[in-house]
Amino acid sequence: MDLSHGYCMVAVCLALTGRSDGVGVLPDRLSGAVGESVMLKVDQSTPLVMASVAWQFHLANGTVIPILVSVVVTTTAPEYINRTKFDNITGSLELSSLTINDTGLYKVMFIPLSGHPINGACNLQVHERVSGVTVTPNTTELLEFSSSVRISCHVSTGTSLSYLWMNGSSEITVPSDRVQVGDGGTTLTILNVTRYDRGPYTCNVSNLISTQKSAPLTLHPIYGPESIQIYAQVDQVEIGQVLYLSCRAESTPPALFTWMNGMNEEIGYGAEFLKTATLLDSGEYTCLAVNNITKLELRAVQSISVTDNSLSSGAIAGIAIAVILAVVLVGALIYRFHTSRT
Structure with a gap:
């Protein structure tokens, strides 16, 4: 059975039995990573035995790409044969080896053996994981009070990115006269740097599936x-x-x-x-x-x-006594000299 014939059979069944929108059959939104897998899980409050199931991929331009249909046997589109795993009990679909081109709307249509037919839809957003986050200043020679610096955050891979700057453990979220975040969050500018602007500064980059922080950058204002x-x-x-x-x-x-x-x-x-x-x-x-x-x-x-404290205490005492005796002797000589003249 080819896919087109299978979809015709499902469509006829839906027309005869009437369609029912399955609220909550699939999650409204899912996020996946390039190269990895995602499960489009059908949520049934009561497990049902399926008579037929069909999965489709809807592009933004209106193009509808059949993925697989299961009526008696399961038939998968050639481009999805090695990338999908189908659970014929719940109707869930696992899609592997994701690429950015897998981003879009996925719809499931299935008819249980008893009960009303059910539809479900899920928007899948595929992202590249964030990697290779680095920060670089436009200058390293910063004179205090007179120089300014612009620090740029670079990312090797990643899509749908958000940026958050940190000074140590504090988030830089409120701009000031001297500190400004610009260019979509990719640059941090500090005007008239001071020695207290050393940092360390880090750039945290994230998307819905991953996050990565740069190595810290410390400034050295002169x-x-x-x-x-x-x-x-x-x-x-x-x-x-x-x-x-x-x-x-x-x-x-x-x-x-x-x-x-x-x-x-x-x-x-x-x-x-x-x-x-x-x-x-x-x-x-x-x-x-x-x-x-x-x-x-x-x-x-x-x-x-x-x-100069090289002399011993005994030597110092001897010198002091000798000086005293010399003074006494000189005094006696002077006295004798004066008395002899009289």
Whole structure:
């Protein structure tokens, strides 16, 4: 039996018995994924034995494509033979290897051995799954308060897409004077960026069958140096001990540090300065922080005292006694000199 003859038999039966619209026989809408399967399930409140069943695919332009008809035997259209599974008990149809072209209206017409004939219809929307979601900024050199950035969301595959931007765990849903979502949700623009606009930013893309999130993007606005400070283990060291200083400053990119002595001579580079202390190392130390992009610089000064505590306490006491005796002796000599002249 060919499909056209089968459809004629079903149509005659419907004409003789009258048709009945089966409300809820099929779901109103279904979504499927390219390359996967979908079940067009006939929902019968009471299972019925079918005398005949016919499935059709209706295109938007009005073209009707027969899929299969089952009267005595089941006959399937050649293009659907390897893509369908028909349940001759319930009348349900499974459609596999879906393509975008399978999007459209599916109708079923069937007549039970007893009872009224039933019709059902379902709109099937076939989508590509979302994949390959990435985000890219139009620039990475962002000067704080003066630069703007536009972040674009790209998708390798996917249809009927929706976009949602996230800053960390917070949705970016309400535009502001500085933060705007545009181009159908595919771009995020931040005007006059600040250091607090780092992110991380992600683009969440979804359709009815899938969702995917991009890898996070962190911005690095350029600023500084600010809040410079020198850290010293102690401000007084002994001869022979290590004189250690470190310098910190808020800056992006990280600041470059130069150390200078009280005569503004460069004596070291880097965030840390250390040397073995001598008496000549007493004085002021300056840390100069420079941002190579902003060209801004900032200084901090730390005073260090170097002492000589190498003598023992006994030696120090002996020296003190000797000084006292010397003072007494000098006084006695002066007294004797004056008395001898009188």
